[in-house]
Amino acid sequence: MSDLHAQTVPYVRDTMLPEQSPPAAQSGAVRWLRENLFSSWFNAALTLLGVAVIYFFIAHYFPWFRHGVWNAASLQECRAIIAEKWGPEASGACWAVIRERWNQIIFGFYPTELYWRPILTFVLLFVAMAPVLYTQLPRVLLWGTVAYPLVAMWLLWGxxxxxxxxxxxxxxxxxxxxxxxxxxxxxxxxxxxxxxxxxxxxxxxxxxxxxxxxxxxxxxRPIGSDQFGGFLLAIVIGVGGIVMSLPLGIMLALGRQSDMFLIKTLSVVFIEFIRGVPLITLLFVASTLLNYFLPPGTNFDIILRVMILVTLFSAAYIAEVIRGGLAALPRGQYEAADALGLEYWRAQRLIILPQALKISIPGIVSTFIGMFKDTTLVTFVGLYDPLKSIPDAIRNNFEWKGIYWEPFIFVGVIFFVLNFAMSRYSMYLERRLQRDHH
Amino acid sequence: MKRTVCLGALAITGLSAGFASATTLEDVKARGELNCGVNSGLVGFATPDANGNWVGFDVAICKAVAAAVLGDGSKVKYVPLSSQNRFTALSSGEVDILSRNTTWTFSRDVDLKLDFAGVNYYDGQGFMVRKDLGVTSAKELDGSTVCIQTGTTTELNLADYFKANGMEYQPVSVDTNAEGEQQFLAGACDSYTTDASGLAATRAAFANPDDYVILPEIISKEPLGPAVRHGDNEWGDIVRWTLNALIAAEEYGVTSTNVEELASSSENPEVRRLLGQEGDLGAMFGLDADWAKRAIMAGGNYGEIFAATIGESTPIGLARGLNAQWTQGGLLYAPPFR
Known part of the structure; x- marks a missing residue:
């Protein structure tokens, strides 16, 4: 064979060549750029366009942030400081408004000397949530969780x-x-x-x-609901709504799947009605329409009214999300529960719901995040939400009239932090509850 | 607190039947607090300060009525209302008075069943434009874009004015004054229109006020005043005559500082009747003799309130104009106290 080979091929290398590093265009940063940013003419154009857009935004807005003023007593003073430092044409952020009024954005008109009460309530919230969120903790702590709503009400309203x-x-x-x-x-x-x-x-x-x-x-000291505002209000309504809407949502989802005609009909009518009506309509019902129906002189707290309707609203959505989870369970799970001889509630509690809820976690948390952001809509019923009413109230003092973007940015950042934390927790929970290893 | 919550929850389940409504005066006295509907924020007229205390020209009316009825100008619960929900709040009983720069019009008085207790500020609608636009009269605004707040009488006035003058315009709807300012400054509209008092305050807060001019035309009559529910005339009388007492006090030179002194020393029979030294005006509508004295002491007479909240010494810097006493060429004219 080798003779034959030698006749057909003029030269055969019989030693291995040493390995060489890949050409410069095929390694390191250059390769990454070629693969990810400039893999074709079209993608290269898109990349350049993206860079141009980012550059435009930074060039346009960065000076505004860089010229920001933190120490001033009024917008006029901010403008004077910026003009003195960066020239008369420069514009800049006046963060001094946040510095002076941040406590109103956080607490609304809650009396300053009593800030410890909402702060303590907020800290206790984490103590109360811990045994629910982290199942490693001793179960006896759950009693604290059960007592928390009443303690919080007492601390907040006095x-x-x-x-x-x-x-x-x-x-x-x-x-x-x-x-x-x-x-x-x-x-x-x-x-x-x-x-x-x-x-x-x-x-x-x-x-x-x-x-x-x-x-x-x-x-x-009793504090009226009209003194609540800002994130205190948003968190009170948001947390209250979340805590009450989850069990209600589960009930509605089970009710919709029920074989009992009346329960099924009521659940379907409730869910479809609430989902068919905008939240603002329900808030107006809470704020004004209820006054016509209740006997005159009844003092039915406005925050409680809003909380109830927000709860009903988000419960309807939660119910549909959980129904999705229930529908995703294989039929065999239901049959297996029946075959074990479990009665309805046991089957739900031990077999169906744990699996269905796990499937529904992303949807449930999305609903919660949406609901938390929707709490800013209470501005339409005269409550002081952090996004619109409080900044408007601040702007209507002559010192801060003309301030526009700064409160929006500040409030936006806080909302982002809170919502991002919720979404990260839900991802942690999903990973931890992962049972199918594949 | 908890108890009211519980009672409310019971009430909503229908366990308690409705009981007959008392008069507003009795309700307010029983509650020990006046529910006053105010603007959720209008510079100089109603705004919460850094500590959450409400201040402003419209707020002063609430304080005066609370002082007259309850003896303490601080016993007011301020209910901030938007221009959309203010009338429902009044008619549903959520507030006892609507003191929220509300224009007195025929349809609001008759059709919406409000009773206007009088006028505390004569306003009118104006236009503001950028100076470099070169416009000197509202008649030159044909074909321009106009920023306008929705749900207010200014919206209707604007349409009327342009129609009457055979001009066209493009409205840019905004929700609040702050948004209107922002749109106007960003160049989204050629002119911004609202009540002249609001325009003056807005312009004064701009970075470069001199780059903007307020056009001379006032295109509407906007008599702003406190309103109460139709049908409770006694309560309406109290609010009306509290406002009149503040106006009359300025006319007769009664101020928050000299009211005590004048009450004992004044020889003017009108002042003596006003301050309860003669006659029994207070008893006629269910209050005591010192009602007007307390109302004046709460925040001063009309002139003092004006000067402290929106007058020329404040940054808003409004001149008295139509809101001067009739003796000074203005429209304020309190009927006689007798």
């Missing part, structure tokens, strides 16, 4: 502590009754656990509260 204690007592009463009576009848226990606390709140709470307040007057 007033006597006893009504809050009474409400908590009512819930405990309901829980105890449910335990005891359910030995004889499940339905009777449910009815009794609802009726007895309601009767307690309606008839006994007033007199007992008066006595206790007389004996031990423990109270915080």
């Amino acid at each position: 007033g006597s502590i006893w009504p809050v204690v009474m409400i908590a007592f009512g819930f405990m009463l309901g829980g105890v009754i449910l335990r005891i009576v359910s030995r004889w009848s499940a339905l009777g226990a449910l009815v009794a656990a609802i009726v007895v606390p309601v009767l307690f709140w309606a008839f006994l709470m007033g007199p007992i509260d008066d006595d206790l307040s007389y004996i031990a007057p423990i109270a915080l």
